[in-house]
Amino acid sequence: MGVQSNIDTSGKELTIKVDGRFDFSAHQEFRDAYEGISADISNYVVDLGNTSYLDSSALGMLLLLRDHAGGDNANITISKCNDDVKKILTISNFEQLFTIQ
């Protein structure tokens, strides 16, 4: 349950997977998923395939990840969003900051 993360074989891509509701309760776990991880990571993928709902604090967490990953130079893909999740990301115009799939 909750947040899982893994680094691909190249050691450059970190995938963070969030299950269920992505809200403030996932805050610590989500941060732990990328903080203190190898500095070689250049790509981030946030897999929301099993995320049912996203609230504004989750949007905040995504911005924190973006900041951690280099701000304007961050390379972050948000993948596998369902329609509800996609809608929330679109309303907030997050496609201007992240690659959304």
Added chain:
Amino acid sequence: MKILIADDNVSDRLLLNKIISKQGHDVIEAENGKHAIDRYVKDCPDIILMDVLMPELNGKEAAKEIKRLAGEDLVPIIFLTSLIDAQSLADCLEAGGDDFLTKPYNHIILKAKIDAFVRMRKMHATLQKQRDTIVENNQHMLHEQHVAKAVFDNVAHSGCLDASNIKYMLSPLAVFNGDVLLAARKPSGGMHVFLGDFTGHGLPAAIGAMPMAEIFYGMTAKGFALRDILREINLKLKSILPIGFFCCAAVVDLSFTKRSISMWMGGVPDCYLISEEGKKLKSLRSHHLPLGVLSSEQFDDEMTEHSMEDGDRLFMWSDGIVEARDEKGEMFGEDRLQAIFKDNFAPDELFAAVQERVSVFVGESERDDDTTLIELMMVEESELDLSSLNMQQGTVKGPSDWKMDYELGVDSLKHFNPLPLLMHIMMEVPALRSMGGQLFTVVAELFSNAFEHGVLRLNSQLKSTPSGFAEYYQLRQQRLDELTEGYVKVSMLHSSESGSSGVFNLIIEDSGLGFDYQAKFTQDPDHVQIENKFSGRGIPLIYSLCHSLEYLGCGNKVRAEIHWPQKIDK
């Protein structure tokens, strides 16, 4: 521990007294149920050992009464009985007893049970104490919050939300609201309305709202354009909010004379434009990131225009409406919201209908977000009460007839950007503030033309190819480094006709060679054709912003004239 033994049998009582006293407890005695209650009230024993069958009042009845008297305090009652069938023992517990002990007494079990209840009592007392502390702290905090809220409300809600063309609802989840509603009359007529939804609720959200409200009301009263206000708010929030916190917003510049609204939306649900008859005309969608996310350079203040007839209404809401949940956790959703506007409500009743539907839907379930709703109607400006406007205009009185000449030499040109200073001087004129963006464009373009093409003698045609573009800026830097003589003179002149209209003149002259403007302008400088003949990108744009623009002398001097109030068709 003080232990009460209630038993009508004297020898049993004596025996028990002896055992318990030996274990180090104080013992008091009662010989029937009634007596037991009296002793409980008088001596407050910690634990009670009670015979089930007694004269006057039996053990079970006495236990009920003692438990009632004890209220929230834990007074363990252990029943003493010679009955051993399961039902009798179960009855003891049902009557309010906490445990039972069968006769004849086993010393070891008796001691273990008393010790267990002593532990339980201590735990209970600790819990009660902690609970009381929490309640007390909470009350203290709520009190502080109410005081702070009074301050907050004075800052955040000092505008014209009570105007007759506005209906609104703000229902905070906590004492403080994460949603913000601001409305202010513009000195030039019209209204600015702001609906904001901060990440989170309560105090952290309210703290961000304070400076935002100050900027909104302050700059609106001074006549700044909404775009400039948004930029300022974005910059402020970006600098004060921690990363990950931001403010979703729907912001409206309403013009009564133009019968139109100009909107900026970032991260809020679609707003609805409703016709005079109560039919939905269109949904307005958010096209921006929320406030406080992007830096000033990246911030986009693009607004969209929508016309509104008299009686047309604009509905705006925070996501708390669409995401309101019922008992099953289902969201109210956009479909239900849309349906309200298809149900043939009278236009005047729509606002109440939305409130009602959401409230019925949510029912008894616990709300988990602030919910905010506002309806803004287009009316004749004369229908509005003017008092709110007059109050704000009190501070607005700037210079009206003035002239300034400003000349920059080589060293200043190399190291100093005069634009903020020039803007500042122009913005002292209240009527020019709402044209801030446009004035900035005019001054910035003309100044950079004078500097780059005039003083530095760079050819703008270079910029027509990508490689030329790079070369242009390389050359610019080189010439700037080598520059030893030259100047740019800026003259600004403002005059006003009894405060209701005015003319602003900007003349910029440079030390360059000028250019053959007559060849470029053909005969008619106002004609659209010039757009194609100019290589500079800025000039056609400036034409569209000025009342007139003319080149003088050998082309090293330009004069732009801007009139206010602006003609609406421009």
